[in-house]
Amino acid sequence: MTATSVTAISVDHLAKTFGKVVAVDDLSFDVPHGAVTAFLGPNGAGKTTTLRMILGLVKPTAGGTTIRGRPYSELDRPLERVGAVLESTAFHPGLSAVAHLESVRMAAGLASARIDHVLEQVDLQEAAHRRVGGFSLGMRQRLALATALLGSPEVLILDEPANGLDPAGMRWLRGFLRAYAHQGNAVLISSHVLSEIQQIADRVVIVSAGKLRWSGPLHDGAVLEELYLEATG
Ligand SMILES: Nc1ncnc2c1ncn2[C@@H]1O[C@H](COP(=O)(O)OP(=O)(O)OP(=O)(O)O)[C@@H](O)[C@H]1O
Numbered sequence: 001m002t003a004t005s006v007t008a009i010s011v012d013h014l015a016k017t018f019g020k021v022v023a024v025d026d027l028s029f030d031v032p033h034g035a036v037t038a039f040l041g042p043n044g045a046g047k048t049t050t051l052r053m054i055l056g057l058v059k060p061t062a063g064g065t066t067i068r069g070r071p072y073s074e075l076d077r078p079l080e081r082v083g084a085v086l087e088s089t090a091f092h093p094g095l096s097a098v099a100h101l102e103s104v105r106m107a108a109g110l111a112s113a114r115i116d117h118v119l120e121q122v123d124l125q126e127a128a129h130r131r132v133g134g135f136s137l138g139m140r141q142r143l144a145l146a147t148a149l150l151g152s153p154e155v156l157i158l159d160e161p162a163n164g165l166d167p168a169g170m171r172w173l174r175g176f177l178r179a180y181a182h183q184g185n186a187v188l189i190s191s192h193v194l195s196e197i198q199q200i201a202d203r204v205v206i207v208s209a210g211k212l213r214w215s216g217p218l219h220d221g222a223v224l225e226e227l228y229l230e231a232t233g
Pocket residue numbers: 018021022023041042043044045046047048049050
């Protein structure tokens with residue numbers, strides 16, 4: 001079976017309530033390999049909660065999610081299947097980038113050569129031995145991405161990864177994610193920066209108030225902002 005014949009992420013009638021707050025409401029969509037899929041919606045639409053459920057960090061109230069056919073909790077060597085950059089990514093400020101990556105690498109049983117490789121992928125070699133406590137927001141985003149890439153996963157999940165990146169960093173991330181997807185991997189990215197997403201995404205999933213409002217390919221010439229405002233308005 002080739003990578004492209006398997007759905008990377010499947011979200012199936014997913015629901016989550018926190019007390020009286022309905023965060024995610026009977027949400028279903030698929031994320032294919034070989035494409036960048038944007039996950040869009042207003043503040044509080046349920047995007048982060050959905051991503052956290054896909055990653056097994058939040059338990060659904062109903063429904064479920066799978067990565068290449070299995071719930072996250074049943075994945076064998078999960079870091080080699082799926083890499084994630086979440087909004088809340090935190091690092092020990094006293095560790096260097098290399099020491100942080102080394103601790104994750106050892107825990108996951110990955111080859112030591114992966115560290116140099118991911119530092120090069122995110123262009124962070126020069127800061128490799130500096131303390132993360134002194135990193136800028138953009139550098140932290142790069143380190144979070146490097147951590148997500150340690151296991152060479154075929155699925156990448158990114159929650160607002162462009163936060164803190166300067167224009168050159170944004171352009172770099174765009175090129176990186178497009179190349180990563182076009183190698184056959186799946187990328188699911190949540191963002192509010194529609195101008196960036198317009199240039200990156202092959203497909204779009206739009207939610208508001210926890211419900212699916214629109215999903216499909218982003219055709220050449222389609223104006224994402226109009227599509228988004230119509231779907232969420
Ligand atoms: N741990 C929690 N406890 C209570 N309510 C929560 C919790 N996590 C999320 N919520 C609520 O669920 C709803 C969806 O939040 P979520 O963070 O998933 O939205 P989002 O689409 O990621 O928003 P944003 O674009 O602002 O990041 C919101 O009303 C939020 O207040």
